[in-house]
Amino acid sequence: MTIPLTRPLMEADEEQEVLDVLRSGAIGTGPKTVQFEREFASYIGRKHAVGTDSCTNALHLALRAVGVGEGDEVITTPMTFVATANSIVYTGAKPIFVDVEPDTLNIDPARIAAAVTERTRAIVLVHLYGHPCEMDQILDIAKRYGLKVVSDCAHAIEAEYRGMKAGALGDVSCYSFYATKNLATGNGGMLVTDDDQVAELVTVLRDHGMSAGAWNRYQTGESKHYAMTHLGYKCIMWDLQAALGLAQLKKIEARHARRVKLAALYHSLLAPLEPYVEPLHPRSHVKHAHHLFPVMLHGMDRDWVAAQSEASGIGVGVHYRPVHLEPFYRKEYGHSPGEFPVAEGAGEGLLSLPFWPEMEESHVVRVAKTLQEVLDGHRKENGASQGNWTGQAMLPEASAP
Ligand SMILES: Cc1ncc(COP(=O)(O)O)c(C=O)c1O
Numbered sequence: 001m002t003i004p005l006t007r008p009l010m011e012a013d014e015e016q017e018v019l020d021v022l023r024s025g026a027i028g029t030g031p032k033t034v035q036f037e038r039e040f041a042s043y044i045g046r047k048h049a050v051g052t053d054s055c056t057n058a059l060h061l062a063l064r065a066v067g068v069g070e071g072d073e074v075i076t077t078p079m080t081f082v083a084t085a086n087s088i089v090y091t092g093a094k095p096i097f098v099d100v101e102p103d104t105l106n107i108d109p110a111r112i113a114a115a116v117t118e119r120t121r122a123i124v125l126v127h128l129y130g131h132p133c134e135m136d137q138i139l140d141i142a143k144r145y146g147l148k149v150v151s152d153c154a155h156a157i158e159a160e161y162r163g164m165k166a167g168a169l170g171d172v173s174c175y176s177f178y179a180t181k182n183l184a185t186g187n188g189g190m191l192v193t194d195d196d197q198v199a200e201l202v203t204v205l206r207d208h209g210m211s212a213g214a215w216n217r218y219q220t221g222e223s224k225h226y227a228m229t230h231l232g233y234k235c236i237m238w239d240l241q242a243a244l245g246l247a248q249l250k251k252i253e254a255r256h257a258r259r260v261k262l263a264a265l266y267h268s269l270l271a272p273l274e275p276y277v278e279p280l281h282p283r284s285h286v287k288h289a290h291h292l293f294p295v296m297l298h299g300m301d302r303d304w305v306a307a308q309s310e311a312s313g314i315g316v317g318v319h320y321r322p323v324h325l326e327p328f329y330r331k332e333y334g335h336s337p338g339e340f341p342v343a344e345g346a347g348e349g350l351l352s353l354p355f356w357p358e359m360e361e362s363h364v365v366r367v368a369k370t371l372q373e374v375l376d377g378h379r380k381e382n383g384a385s386q387g388n389w390t391g392q393a394m395l396p397e398a399s400a401p
Pocket residue numbers: 053054055056057080081083084126152154155175176177178188189
């Protein structure tokens with residue numbers, strides 16, 4: 001049996017919530033969305049939450065709402081999913097990439113100031129894999145230069161920085177509820193902020209730029225007419241997504257506790273494979289959301305290891321190869337290899353291992369064992385003298401899942 005990279009869990013309570021919506025006769029944006037927004041805002045500790053159809057569109061709307069537009073520059077990280085940088089491009093602004101810290105792979109605060117110009121309007125940071133960025137330093141820089149801070153919290157729902165939810169810091173934070181995320185509604189997103197004007201504008205922009213959404217109009221009975229005040233978009237959340245979100249939000253901390261346990265097990269089982277296989281270690285002042293479990297491979301070809309792992313029934317992924325080297329960014333902005341060496345080095349060695357809360361301990365053991373076998377195979381093919389895996393590790397026997 002293949003151990004997949006990730007697997008969403010849908011239980012009886014999710015089914016019941018969805019059935020309630022289906023039977024209610026109202027499946028668009030409605031009361032479940034409003035309830036989910038309220039509960040999510042309270043979970044993060046923000047005044048407003050606005051549901052959307054994705055994190056990508058939440059980021060785009062957030063940037064528009066804080067005033068980013070044509071001709072502006074926005075500082076961001078190359079070590080992320082393409083959606084982060086794309087959301088900047090949608091506004092007409094230019095993404096300015098800054099290299100990352102070697103241990104967390106988050107944007108390196110020490111490099112941000114040098115990238116600021118008179119056109120810089122905002123920083124879009126990403127709490128990669130669920131490890132919060134160094135917010136004290138980033139917020140200081142933002143204050144010094146008058147920049148808005150928009151956080152891509154796609155991986156970081158449960159994450160905390162010095163005891164505060166990571167998404168409660170900065171101006172606006174955006175979440176993803178895509179099928180693979182820690183809270184998964186298939187597609188879906190949320191934007192949270194304490195700023196009344198940003199929340200109001202995003203609420204208008206997400207629904208065609210109309211001053212009151214369809215559900216509001218019918219709900220209040222005020223007017224059957226709408227006024228289109230802005231050129232908006234169609235990226236609303238709908239109640240079927242919110243229903244799944246409500247059920248999952250109740251379980252998110254319990255499931256996170258399981259993530260912590262499994263991550264610790266991975267760390268102990270993979271320790272004998274260091275320095276060839278190097279997991280990323282969280283810093284002591286953060287609560288890591290543990291969205292993914294990536295390792296850095298040293299002295300061997302990552303794609304070869306990935307192919308061998310897949311052939312042995314272990315689902316793996318690559319999160320990420322740096323965005324500036326994607327063909328679009330090379331072509332449009334003239335990027336080329338060598339600009340951001342930390343991100344580029346990581347992009348060649350990263351491999352994400354199977355990770356989801358209901359994974360069994362025996363699955364983790366099997367993954368570690370398979371990795372050891374793959375490393376042994378690499379040694380046989382390439383010889384132990386080339387700085388490759390030397391095969392000393394002793395891993396426990398895997399009990400077949
Ligand atoms: C870091 C990051 N940002 C943004 C996104 C985009 O999220 P969505 O699929 O909800 O638009 C993702 C999704 O994988 C992501 O991993």
